[in-house]
Every structure is written in C-alpha cells, then in structure tokens.
Amino acid sequence: MAGIFVVWMALAGKVTVAEIVVGLVVSGGVALLSLPHLAMLDDVKLSPSLPVSLIRYFAVFFWALLRANLDVARRVAAPRVQINPAIVEVHTELGSDLGKLWLANSITLTPGTLCVDVVGETLKVHWIDISPGADIEHATREIAARFEGVLKEFLR
Known part of the structure; x- marks a missing residue:
C-alpha cells in the first residue's frame, strides 16, 4: 500500500x-x-534471515548473469557462430508455484537460456549451446542448481 x-x-x-x-x-x-x-506470497518463509537470503540470491543471480552475458557476447563476436541449441528438461526440487516461477524467471533472464514451459516439477528450457557428447543430465542439473540452493532458503 x-x-x-x-x-x-x-x-x-x-x-x-x-x-x-x-x-x-x-x-x-x-x-x-x-x-x-x-x-x-504464502510460499515465502518469513524469518530474520530472509534479507540475507535475498542478498545471497541476487549475488548468485548477478554472477550467473555476468558469466552468461560474457559467454553470449563471445559467441556473437566470434567469426563463426558456435551454438548447438536444444530444448532440455530441467527437474526442480522446488515444490511451490512461487519457487518454480522464480526459478523459471531466473533461467529466462540469464542470457543463453529461456524457460519455455513448466509442467509439474519439470521446466523445459531452450539452451543456446549443448556441446555434442556432453553429459546432458549433469549439464541440465547445473542450470537449476545454481539458483535452487539459494531459493530453497526463503521459498517453500
């Protein structure tokens, strides 16, 4: 108000x-x-540590944002386009709708990734580059893991 x-x-x-x-x-x-x-908003865990958790989340988010921006800028500036795009399924351990929404937005706001759908505990993410021969399960887990750990601190 x-x-x-x-x-x-x-x-x-x-x-x-x-x-x-x-x-x-x-x-x-x-x-x-x-x-x-x-x-x-009922999914937010109200506690004295909430401000610290939010600061930690934004630090993690801005670090991921910086790294992704540099990666995409490198790809754009390269004389030959080096991408291998695909849509991958990312499983989340966040149970609340707000948690999934926050995770999907974090992924989408990070250059090189775009959350295109959320179905149950699975996010479908368009990823700019999946290296051939890469461990896709491990790589997709990394997409969510960088945000999930911090989001679990203040979201149900």
Missing part, C-alpha cells in the same frame, strides 16, 4: 490534504482488491 501511495503522491505533483486523503483511499482500495491474488 505504501508503494502505491508514494506513486500516487509523486504523480499528483502537489501535497494537499485532499491529495493525501484521495491517495490513501485509492491505495488502500487497490491493496484490498489485490489481496486475494497474492496468495502465492
């Missing part, structure tokens, strides 16, 4: 009693209307 109120006040351009009252009413109404649709 506070975020909606801040946006309202920023868009209003002036601080008057009327703007504050209308802003509180509108932001409260939007928050109340949104509550039934936020049941997914």
Whole structure:
C-alpha cells in the first residue's frame, strides 16, 4: 500500500490534504482488491534471515548473469557462430508455484537460456549451446542448481 501511495503522491505533483486523503483511499482500495491474488506470497518463509537470503540470491543471480552475458557476447563476436541449441528438461526440487516461477524467471533472464514451459516439477528450457557428447543430465542439473540452493532458503 505504501508503494502505491508514494506513486500516487509523486504523480499528483502537489501535497494537499485532499491529495493525501484521495491517495490513501485509492491505495488502500487497490491493496484490498489485490489481496486475494497474492496468495502465492504464502510460499515465502518469513524469518530474520530472509534479507540475507535475498542478498545471497541476487549475488548468485548477478554472477550467473555476468558469466552468461560474457559467454553470449563471445559467441556473437566470434567469426563463426558456435551454438548447438536444444530444448532440455530441467527437474526442480522446488515444490511451490512461487519457487518454480522464480526459478523459471531466473533461467529466462540469464542470457543463453529461456524457460519455455513448466509442467509439474519439470521446466523445459531452450539452451543456446549443448556441446555434442556432453553429459546432458549433469549439464541440465547445473542450470537449476545454481539458483535452487539459494531459493530453497526463503521459498517453500
């Protein structure tokens, strides 16, 4: 609600009693209307270590993002395109819908991978390069493992 109120006040351009009252009413109404649709947030483990877990997740995510960006940039700059794309199945141990959503988004936001479907405990991921002769099971496990360990700290 506070975020909606801040946006309202920023868009209003002036601080008057009327703007504050209308802003509180509108932001409260939007928050109340949104509550039934936020049941997914029940999957977050609320604990004192939540901020630390979130910081760890973002550190892992940004490191994976940096590595993937450099890899894709190297492939783009190469005189000959060196890709062997495929769609692979990645199994996850995350049980909640929010956990699977967060994992799928993490994979999709990392260059070179794109989550195209989630069915049960399996994510179908388009991967830019699967080396011929590579251990596909191990490689696909790596895609999820880098994020899953940290996500399990704060998601059910």
